[in-house]
Amino acid sequence: MPELTPDALRAAVARIAPSRMPALTQHLFEATTHAQQTQSLAPLRAFVHSWAVFVAIERHPTRAARLRELERLVDVGEEEPAEAIAEIRTIRAAAEAEAGL
Numbered sequence: 001m002p003e004l005t006p007d008a009l010r011a012a013v014a015r016i017a018p019s020r021m022p023a024l025t026q027h028l029f030e031a032t033t034h035a036q037q038t039q040s041l042a043p044l045r046a047f048v049h050s051w052a053v054f055v056a057i058e059r060h061p062t063r064a065a066r067l068r069e070l071e072r073l074v075d076v077g078e079e080e081p082a083e084a085i086a087e088i089r090t091i092r093a094a095a096e097a098e099a100g101l
Helices: 006-016 018-038 042-058 061-076 082-099
Strands: none
Touching: 006 018, 006 042, 018 042, 042 061, 042 082, 061 082
16 A cells, blocks of 8 residues: 555556546646645545545455446446445445555
């Protein structure tokens, strides 16, 4: 797991999910701008939290694939989503713990 800094997270995303680099760059720009406007670090903390969880999930391809499948099940709404939502929460909680959040 990389350090919880924008540069370290950027390097990790470039390595494990390069297609997500434009989204990360845009999110960082928006977070930085908002932080300056509000004179608050909260937007940057939210950026770090979001991308740290993403990296923690994507570092494990099986876990990432399972999360995408669960999200697909919830999105299509073909069956009761409660179990899928509970498992999504479990995956995200494990990723937060792995990232030290």
